[in-house]
Amino acid sequence: MSMGSDMYRQQILDHYKNPRNYGELDEPTFSHLGHNPSCGDELEFDVTLADDDETIERVAFRGDGCAISQASASMLSERLPGKTLAEVEEMDRDDVIDMLGVDISPMRIKCAVLAEKIVQDGAEIYEGEKDLDQTTTED
Numbered sequence: 001m002s003m004g005s006d007m008y009r010q011q012i013l014d015h016y017k018n019p020r021n022y023g024e025l026d027e028p029t030f031s032h033l034g035h036n037p038s039c040g041d042e043l044e045f046d047v048t049l050a051d052d053d054e055t056i057e058r059v060a061f062r063g064d065g066c067a068i069s070q071a072s073a074s075m076l077s078e079r080l081p082g083k084t085l086a087e088v089e090e091m092d093r094d095d096v097i098d099m100l101g102v103d104i105s106p107m108r109i110k111c112a113v114l115a116e117k118i119v120q121d122g123a124e125i126y127e128g129e130k131d132l133d134q135t136t137t138e139d
């Protein structure tokens with residue numbers, strides 16, 4: 001293992017143990033919940049949009065789960081403010097893998113993308129492009 005990936009592992013553990021933006025927002029523009037049915041881990045995101053109704057201003061999340069899913073939520077919460085909903089909807093799994101900075105085994109991909117998927121679904125539901133109660137990693 002290279003020193004580089006060791007550093008990223010430390011960063012993942014740090015976000016897992018000290019999640020950033022953990023909690024709830026007062027009167028978020030939208031909230032969305034999702035889970036990974038294979039393990040039961042879940043995350044819920046609150047998002048507040050700026051006055052333009054498309055730029056993310058604030059994000060908070062709460063959840064329970066493995067180090068990868070929770071660290072990925074924490075890291076994502078730091079990167080979302082300033083992005084538009086359209087930019088968020090264009091993100092893909094490679095963006096999450098780059099963000100985490102480690103090789104993710106096929107087994108753990110669902111852990112890694114859960115947060116991103118929830119925020120994307122939340123954005124699409126808010127914009128009326130999708131009708132969904134809860135995000136799961138299965139679809």
Ligand code: FES
Pocket residue numbers: 036039040041065066067068069110111114
């Ligand atoms: Fe459940 Fe990672 S083991 S999301």
